[in-house]
Amino acid sequence: MGFKKLTARWFAAIAGVLSVLLVSVANAEYTLNLTEGVTPISRDLHGLHMVVFWICVAIGSAVFTVMAWSIFFHRKSRGAKASNFHESTKIEIIWTLAPLLILIAVAIPATSTLIDLEDAKTDADINLQVTGIQWKWKYRFVDEDVEFISSLAQSSRDVIKDPLGNENYLLEVDEPIVLPINKKIRFLFHSNDVIHAWFVPALAVKQDAIPGFINDSWAIIEEVGTYRGQCAELCGIEHGFMPIVVEAVTQADYEKWLNGKKAEALVVAAAAEEKWSMEDLVAKGETVYKVNCSGCHGATGAGIPGVFPAMTGSDIVLGDIANHIDIIVNGKAGTAMAAFKSMLSDVDIAAVVTYERNALGNSVGDLVQPSAITGLR
Amino acid sequence: MTNATTTTEHDDHDDHGPAYGLSRWITTTNHKDIGTLYLWFSFIMLLTGGSFAMVIRAELFQPGLQFVEPHFFNQMTTMHGLIMVFGAIMPAFVGLANWMLPLMIGAPDMALPRMNNWSFWILPFAFTMLLSSFFMQGGAPAFGWTFYAPLSTTYAPASTDFFIFGVHLMGISSVMGAINVIATILNMRAPGMTLMKMPLFVWTWLITAYLLIAVMPVLAGAVTMMLTDRHFGTSFFNAAGGGDPVMFQHIFWFFGHPEVYIMILPAFGIISAIVPTFARKQLFGYSSMVYATGSIAILSFMVWAHHMFTTGMPVAGELYFMYATILISIPTGVKVFNWVTTMWRGSMTFETPMLWALGFIVMFTIGGLSGLMLGVAPVTTQYHDTYFVVAHFHYVLVTGALYSIIAAYYYWVPKWTGNMYNETLGKIHFWWSTIAVNVLFFPQHFLGLAGMPRRIPDYALQFAEFNMISSIGGFCFGLAQVFFLFIIIKTIKGGKKATDIVWEGATGLEFEALPSPAPYHSFNTAPVVK
Numbered sequence: 001m002g003f004k005k006l007t008a009r010w011f012a013a014i015a016g017v018l019s020v021l022l023v024s025v026a027n028a029e030y031t032l033n034l035t036e037g038v039t040p041i042s043r044d045l046h047g048l049h050m051v052v053f054w055i056c057v058a059i060g061s062a063v064f065t066v067m068a069w070s071i072f073f074h075r076k077s078r079g080a081k082a083s084n085f086h087e088s089t090k091i092e093i094i095w096t097l098a099p100l101l102i103l104i105a106v107a108i109p110a111t112s113t114l115i116d117l118e119d120a121k122t123d124a125d126i127n128l129q130v131t132g133i134q135w136k137w138k139y140r141f142v143d144e145d146v147e148f149i150s151s152l153a154q155s156s157r158d159v160i161k162d163p164l165g166n167e168n169y170l171l172e173v174d175e176p177i178v179l180p181i182n183k184k185i186r187f188l189f190h191s192n193d194v195i196h197a198w199f200v201p202a203l204a205v206k207q208d209a210i211p212g213f214i215n216d217s218w219a220i221i222e223e224v225g226t227y228r229g230q231c232a233e234l235c236g237i238e239h240g241f242m243p244i245v246v247e248a249v250t251q252a253d254y255e256k257w258l259n260g261k262k263a264e265a266l267v268v269a270a271a272a273e274e275k276w277s278m279e280d281l282v283a284k285g286e287t288v289y290k291v292n293c294s295g296c297h298g299a300t301g302a303g304i305p306g307v308f309p310a311m312t313g314s315d316i317v318l319g320d321i322a323n324h325i326d327i328i329v330n331g332k333a334g335t336a337m338a339a340f341k342s343m344l345s346d347v348d349i350a351a352v353v354t355y356e357r358n359a360l361g362n363s364v365g366d367l368v369q370p371s372a373i374t375g376l377r
Numbered sequence: 378m379t380n381a382t383t384t385t386e387h388d389d390h391d392d393h394g395p396a397y398g399l400s401r402w403i404t405t406t407n408h409k410d411i412g413t414l415y416l417w418f419s420f421i422m423l424l425t426g427g428s429f430a431m432v433i434r435a436e437l438f439q440p441g442l443q444f445v446e447p448h449f450f451n452q453m454t455t456m457h458g459l460i461m462v463f464g465a466i467m468p469a470f471v472g473l474a475n476w477m478l479p480l481m482i483g484a485p486d487m488a489l490p491r492m493n494n495w496s497f498w499i500l501p502f503a504f505t506m507l508l509s510s511f512f513m514q515g516g517a518p519a520f521g522w523t524f525y526a527p528l529s530t531t532y533a534p535a536s537t538d539f540f541i542f543g544v545h546l547m548g549i550s551s552v553m554g555a556i557n558v559i560a561t562i563l564n565m566r567a568p569g570m571t572l573m574k575m576p577l578f579v580w581t582w583l584i585t586a587y588l589l590i591a592v593m594p595v596l597a598g599a600v601t602m603m604l605t606d607r608h609f610g611t612s613f614f615n616a617a618g619g620g621d622p623v624m625f626q627h628i629f630w631f632f633g634h635p636e637v638y639i640m641i642l643p644a645f646g647i648i649s650a651i652v653p654t655f656a657r658k659q660l661f662g663y664s665s666m667v668y669a670t671g672s673i674a675i676l677s678f679m680v681w682a683h684h685m686f687t688t689g690m691p692v693a694g695e696l697y698f699m700y701a702t703i704l705i706s707i708p709t710g711v712k713v714f715n716w717v718t719t720m721w722r723g724s725m726t727f728e729t730p731m732l733w734a735l736g737f738i739v740m741f742t743i744g745g746l747s748g749l750m751l752g753v754a755p756v757t758t759q760y761h762d763t764y765f766v767v768a769h770f771h772y773v774l775v776t777g778a779l780y781s782i783i784a785a786y787y788y789w790v791p792k793w794t795g796n797m798y799n800e801t802l803g804k805i806h807f808w809w810s811t812i813a814v815n816v817l818f819f820p821q822h823f824l825g826l827a828g829m830p831r832r833i834p835d836y837a838l839q840f841a842e843f844n845m846i847s848s849i850g851g852f853c854f855g856l857a858q859v860f861f862l863f864i865i866i867k868t869i870k871g872g873k874k875a876t877d878i879v880w881e882g883a884t885g886l887e888f889e890a891l892p893s894p895a896p897y898h899s900f901n902t903a904p905v906v907k
Binding site: 029030031032033034035044045048049052053056059060063064066067070071074075076077080081082083084085086087088091092095096099100103106107110111113114115117118159160161162163164166167168169170171189193194195197199201204205206207208210211212213215216228229230231232233234235236237238239240241304305306307334335336 | 439440441442443447448451513514515516519520521525527528531532534535616617620621622623656657658659660661662663664665687688689692695696699700703704706707710711713714717718719720721722723724725726727735738739742743746747749750753754755756758759761762763823826827828830831832833834835836837838839840841842843
């Protein structure tokens with residue numbers, strides 16, 4: 001077999017494998033360009049992006065054309081003789097001033113867009129506090145007394161080894177945030193631990209959530225729909241697993257949803273009054289643990305040696321229950337262990353304490369009732 | 378001119394060569410030996426940091442977690458960045474400075490040869506310390522090469538202290554190297570070599586050395602504050618103690634932005650040496666090149682917060698940093714225009730160093746233009762911390778800085794070894810790398826625009842196609858650099874003997890006043906520059 005034939009076969013084989021691979025992963029639409037989004041700012045940004053992009057394309061093409069011309073026509077193999085000009089103040093001044101004019105032309109629209117972008121305060125209809133927590137988002141409607149935590153959906157965690165075919169893999173949450181369309185929403189960003197960044201491309205919002213600071217940003221969503229995003233600032237192990245889902249709905253649907261949330265809160269509060277059985281607490285605790293604890297302490301409770309302690313056989317888990325509860329409620333200063341009192345309900349805390357003591361290879365045998373947690377807040 | 382008289386006492390210097398064995402390399406004060414040590418060190422680091430990149434690209438080949446856990450993935454991205462910046466690119470430029478500055482200015486050696494030895498030999502210890510953290514409980518630093526507090530303080534693994542001391546050592550080494558460069562250039566030029574006659578590589582390194590001295594102590598300050606926050610109860614960056622996590626970013630980027638230019642100014646010098654040689658035409662606008670380099674260096678201190686457009690700066694701050702940032706594109710543009718005009722109506726040939734230099738100009742321009750886009754603050758709301766940024770800085774650092782280093786290798790290696798590299802292999806290396814690197818990084822622009830955040834170990838399905846393409850490019854590019862190792866060894870072992878001038882159009886003392894290979898001791902009698 002000739003060498004050429006062999007290489008041709010190889011190329012065919014490689015191309016075949018590649019196309020199979022590419023087709024097999026192609027179950028979500030890819031895009032080439034920035035989204036236009038659904039807010040006035042996102043459209044402005046898209047417009048500005050395109051303007052600057054085409055300016056860059058024009059400059060690049062001009063430079064590369066001149067270069068290509070030289071490479072082709074001024075090559076020694078075509079008999080080109082080098083001329084010896086090497087200086088021209090006039091031309092230096094021209095190619096300093098011409099780009100300056102282009103930059104000024106870019107800076108003018110950029111300045112007005114930036115000023116719009118940063119004006120979150122004026123006439124905000126809804127104030128939404130967003131808190132970044134390793135590795136979930138907490139939302140609180142400042143004027144409505146509604147708050148909840150939103151984290152990665154279990155459906156994504158379940159297929160993490162082989163997610164092909166799972167729609168919205170890593171972009172699905174357990175509790176999406178619902179917002180009304182055509183209202184100016186002012187986001188107030190804050191963090192409980194490290195720096196996170198709340199990023200939803202279609203809303204053109206990307207703002208750092210920083211401990212000790214409150215940053216703001218805003219959006220007027222103009223179309224009903226579901227908009228997805230992710231944390232954009234490296235925040236630890238699960239940085240890639242804290243998505244954002246915004247459901248934009250009509251004002252009526254939004255109010256319905258708010259009322260539902262308020263009713264839910266009453267149910268949760270009532271549940272804390274009840275007496276819970278061991279089985280119910282452990283079952284509930286498993287869900288709470290998976291969402292809130294497994295990122296660091298591991299799905300099986302093994303932790304990561306040297307960084308995050310194991311739950312299995314832990315002195316704290318096997319020791320005094322009051323101390324165990326205290327660490328979960330108030331956190332441990334100077335470490336990555338957060339205070340969960342602001343993130344979990346009484347039932348959740350009681351359940352996860354009971355779960356840790358009676359699962360993950362531990363069997364202490366005791367439990368704590370949700371009502372006992374209420375007094376610790 | 379004092380040089381000319383002192384040489385009489387040492388006139389047998391040309392005869393005695395280097396010592397034999399390992400002690401030659403440990404005790405050497407010879408600028409050529411130290412340059413070689415630096416270059417080999419940086420190449421080893423390139424392959425080390427490159428192997429981390431291969432792990433990253435393997436994990437990102439398909440959606441889902443297949444090869445590594447997120448914690449290890451974060452260690453890979455962190456160490457890849459640190460090793461490439463501090464271990465590969467910076468030492469490679471110092472190595473080139475060591476080899477070439479004395480040859481280009483007609484000096485017998487660097488001004489401070491013993492310190493030179495020390496500044497190199499700190500590095501293996503610094504990087505052993507840094508890399509040893511992989512074997513500690515909790516693993517290596519996993520907070521990104523930018524080590525933002527509080528992720529790098531309260532939330533970091535115990536090994537972070539090794540990272541801190543490693544950075545301290547690298548800083549000491551860099552500052553000593555920079556002092557040496559400045560002392561050499563300002564004191565040891567051959568008679569007649571005025572500042573405005575210096576080759577541009579010398580100029581760019583002189584300015585780079587000042588940048589290093591100005592900003593490495595700032596980095597040292599940042600890591601020291603981290604250290605005391607971690608162990609001695611201070612709260613520089615801890616909000617709960619009255620500190621400020623955003624201040625960390627201001628300090629880091631006050632170092633970090635000039636650092637970007639530390640990694641690209643010497644590259645400008647290399648390209649300004651290679652393009653005229655192969656266009657057989659003098660560099661266009663020499664003095665404007667010098668002034669542009671100076672302006673870039675000064676501006677580089679005034680734009681740091683463009684890395685922080687999403688931290689909630691006041692509008693006035695964002696406007697200022699936007700204007701200052703896009704202004705840098707002017708002197709940078711001047712450089713590109715000058716190189717292109719140098720080629721215009723020249724008599725060009727395309728040996729391997731010229732190919733790498735042309736590759737640099739095209740792809741650095743692409744990286745520069747995406748940099749201009751990133752400088753436009755409002756749109757950076759969308760670009761920031763996505764793969765668009767990753768694509769941008771790899772275009773300026775890989776196809777920019779690294780390409781210039783490889784170009785410099787092919788350009789000067791005949792002078793170092795006396796052997797020509799194999800032209801066919803060099804060209805294969807170029808085309809192989811250039812196709813691969815664009816398959817690797819160009820699709821990352823699309824990923825970033827589609828909203829894929831950087832530093833994530835796994836991604837949503839709409840990012841799958843371009844990640845797979847990018848990974849394939851990555852593996853090919855990695856392999857191409859192993860091929861480069863083969864070329865390097867082959868060239869040291871033998872090859873066509875190089876002529877003294879090496880290239881038909883070459884100018885400068887290193888080609889015109891020295892044989893190939895350059896003798897172990899050169900310019901014992903200073904040449905006179907007309």
